[in-house]
Amino acid sequence: MSKLATYRRSPIALIVLLFLGLTFTGTAYAALQPTAPADAYSASNASEDVDDVEEGRKLFLANCASCHGKNAEGNGTAGPSLAGVGAAAVDFQVGTGRMPLAAPGVQAPANPNQVNFSQQEIDQLAAFVASLGPGPDVPDEEYTDLENADIANGGMIFRTNCAMCHNSSAQGGALTRGKFAPDLMGVEPSHMYSAMLTGPQSMPVFNDATITPQEKENVIAFIVNIEEGGNSFGGHDLGSIGPAGDAVFIWTIGIGLLIGAAVWLGRKAA
Known part of the structure; x- marks a missing residue:
């Protein structure tokens, strides 16, 4: 018993206890740390097609390296690092004509007529990134074919998370400092999904823990339904810009007609 007490009083005992505590903590953290869903992230380098990655690297050096750096490490204020942005960011930015950026500005606008790459080349760039x-x-x-989408649920999610910027009818709206939330009419479903995943520019990221893949499909189906005229239950959509359009109609047409009727009746009475 006295021998055990001697060991306890030894200076080495404290070091041993600290070592055991750190080992236990590290083991517990490694075993219990949360892991991302397997379908939410790109595969590792080993699973990428080597040929696509190499072709994508060539396209990147020729078209993107001047701003993002030869190794996509970023180039100060000209272009951010692309490490970890994933294939979805490339598919959205390049597929909508936002990149390569035509000119510096507070925001990169969509330009579908200036998409300078085929879908195969976009896929190769995405593989490299x-x-x-x-x-x-x-x-x-x-999740982009919209076959199993719930439009009503998508509308609810859209109004909760997106309408404050994109307008309740997805027609877009102004933001601060010259930025804007773009009109979502005519946008490809895959690009809308990628935008939710990556949060381009001022848009927040809606990962699969925030809005599930099925809910993202529901939101996209709601937007497509508006584009196809599903939001005009009361007649003409008045531009689908919300209460502002209704107010302009009332004041310019409705009030004008009432004033005209009052003047006409006044003249008849005279």
Whole structure:
């Protein structure tokens, strides 16, 4: 018993206890740390097609490196690092004509007529960027075909998370410092899904823990339904810009007609 007490009083005992405590803590953290869903992120470098990555690197050096750096490490204020942005960011930015950026500005506007790459080349660029680090992957077609979408649920989610910027009818709206939330009419479902995953520019990121893949499909179906005229239950949509359009109609047409009727009746009475 006295021998055990001697060991306890030894200076080495404290070091041993600290070592055991750190070992236990590290083991517990490694075993219990949360892991991202497997379908939410790009595969590792080993799983990328080597040929696509190499072709994507060539396209990147020729078209993107002047702003983002030869190794996509970023170039000060000209272009951010692309490590970890994932294939979805490339598919959205390049597929909508936002990149390569035509000119510096507070925001990169969509320019579908200036998409300078084929879909195969966009996929190759995406493969190269995805090889730089794990990030959101291009959405699965299962969630962009809109076959199993719930439009009503999508409308509820859209009004809760998106309408304050994009307008309740997805027609876009002004933000601060010259920025704006773009009109969502005519946008490809895959690009809307990628935007939710990556949060381009002023948009927040809606990962799969915030809005599930099925809910994202529901939101996209709601927007497509508006585009197809599903939001005009009362007649003419008046531009689908919300209460402002109704107010302009009332004041310019409705009040004008009432004033005209009052003047006409006054003249008849005279």
